[in-house]
Amino acid sequence: MRSIMKKVKNILLLLSFSIMTVILSCKRNDGYNDPVSKDPTKPGVVSNVKVTDYNGGSYITYDLPNSENILYVLASYSIRNGVTRETKASYYSDTVNVEGFAKAQEYNVTLYTVSRSNVKSDPVTVKVHPLTPVYELVRQDLSLQSDFGGVNVKSLNLFKKDIGVVITAFNQSTHQMEVEDQHYTNTDTIDYSLRGYSTASREFGVYVTDKFGNVSDTLKHTLSPLLEVMLDKSLFSTYLLPSDTPIGYGWVTSNLWDGRTDGSSAGWHTEPGHTPPFVTTFNVGKSYKLSRFVIWERPDDGQIIYSFAHGNPKFFTLWGSNAPSPKDASLPLSSAVGTVVGDWINLGNFRYPNPPSGLPPISHNAADNAFVLAGVNFNVSIDDPAIHFLRFSVSQNWENGDIAHFMEISLYGQPQ
Numbered sequence: 001m002r003s004i005m006k007k008v009k010n011i012l013l014l015l016s017f018s019i020m021t022v023i024l025s026c027k028r029n030d031g032y033n034d035p036v037s038k039d040p041t042k043p044g045v046v047s048n049v050k051v052t053d054y055n056g057g058s059y060i061t062y063d064l065p066n067s068e069n070i071l072y073v074l075a076s077y078s079i080r081n082g083v084t085r086e087t088k089a090s091y092y093s094d095t096v097n098v099e100g101f102a103k104a105q106e107y108n109v110t111l112y113t114v115s116r117s118n119v120k121s122d123p124v125t126v127k128v129h130p131l132t133p134v135y136e137l138v139r140q141d142l143s144l145q146s147d148f149g150g151v152n153v154k155s156l157n158l159f160k161k162d163i164g165v166v167i168t169a170f171n172q173s174t175h176q177m178e179v180e181d182q183h184y185t186n187t188d189t190i191d192y193s194l195r196g197y198s199t200a201s202r203e204f205g206v207y208v209t210d211k212f213g214n215v216s217d218t219l220k221h222t223l224s225p226l227l228e229v230m231l232d233k234s235l236f237s238t239y240l241l242p243s244d245t246p247i248g249y250g251w252v253t254s255n256l257w258d259g260r261t262d263g264s265s266a267g268w269h270t271e272p273g274h275t276p277p278f279v280t281t282f283n284v285g286k287s288y289k290l291s292r293f294v295i296w297e298r299p300d301d302g303q304i305i306y307s308f309a310h311g312n313p314k315f316f317t318l319w320g321s322n323a324p325s326p327k328d329a330s331l332p333l334s335s336a337v338g339t340v341v342g343d344w345i346n347l348g349n350f351r352y353p354n355p356p357s358g359l360p361p362i363s364h365n366a367a368d369n370a371f372v373l374a375g376v377n378f379n380v381s382i383d384d385p386a387i388h389f390l391r392f393s394v395s396q397n398w399e400n401g402d403i404a405h406f407m408e409i410s411l412y413g414q415p416q
Helices: 002-025 134-140 253-257 366-374
Strands: 047-054 057-063 070-080 083-090 095-099 107-115 124-128 143-147 150-156 163-171 176-185 189-195 202-210 219-223 278-296 313-321 344-351 376-379 387-397 408-415
Touching: 047 124, 057 107, 057 124, 070 095, 083 095, 134 150, 134 163, 134 202, 143 202, 143 219, 150 163, 150 202, 163 189, 176 189, 189 278, 253 278, 253 408, 278 313, 344 376, 366 376
Parallel strands: none
Antiparallel strands: 047 057, 057 095, 070 083, 070 107, 107 124, 143 150, 150 189, 163 176, 163 202, 202 219, 278 376, 278 387, 278 408, 313 344, 313 387
């Protein structure tokens, strides 16, 4: 028995030693940080340097010296007063990208080759002249105007770079312009509203930043936010039209304004076996210029996954009419905003967002389901006409199936 135990101990010791050997052999290599040679020779410099400028940066190409001891090329440069950046390019590349410059002007970039012993070459100074940085291009197109309950910011970001739009407002308590909101995006079109203000006049400002810490000047206007109220759901009523999709399972349209959003009761649900668009129509009781709306899709119920799945709307359109008794019309599956079909106008095409966690829709987590339960806000253009009737048209659900359903809708705007 002792001999057996001794053999077991020996095996365990050998396994422990093997594991330690593997751990030690897997020590992380941080790339350029540790010298991999003891050769103290100073490397040669880059030659045949050429510059290609772009918005906010420059590509610098070069020929490397004939040496096998070079590890990388280092570019050192200032992007604005007091801020220096360094960019490295591998020995296997002939180009280094220098970026983040604050202005369209001339800058000096210093290039070094660095050996495997971390020995720098003599410097080579290159002049670059980056074009207007993207954050400044966005600032040039920036507009700030009154919106329902706040202000609206519009601009273009044609290069789809990461930028931040920062809104400020005058604070009556501190008598200072204070940051009210920061909106980060890389979309090509910026159309962003900040709400929650009274109609009292105040000074608002907006400026643009980028990931390098560059900041534009501030566009300022004194504005009076427009009145925004929540539409009175007690005035809503179903307005059934022949082209509306038949109701399924008794989940009638009027459930959309009963105030129940958590999935414990019925919402609106179409009959299976139909093709999109899935449409329902209702009367909001009086004329309004809409500002936004919130929808609550059907959440998970503990047994079945509904959030970001099943018949919940993924792509949908809001149609409106201010006619006294709008007539039926077969709505297209897709159309541009502003399209008119009979008495109805396309007020906006919308896409329900993906799970905030970044997980695949079918694999969303509890926080994503909480996001669904909280309701999701969608903006309506201030340029849209007033409406008295609405049609909610689902062009595609999350499973590309033959039904549509959701729990509740709340609408906001200005009575006319």
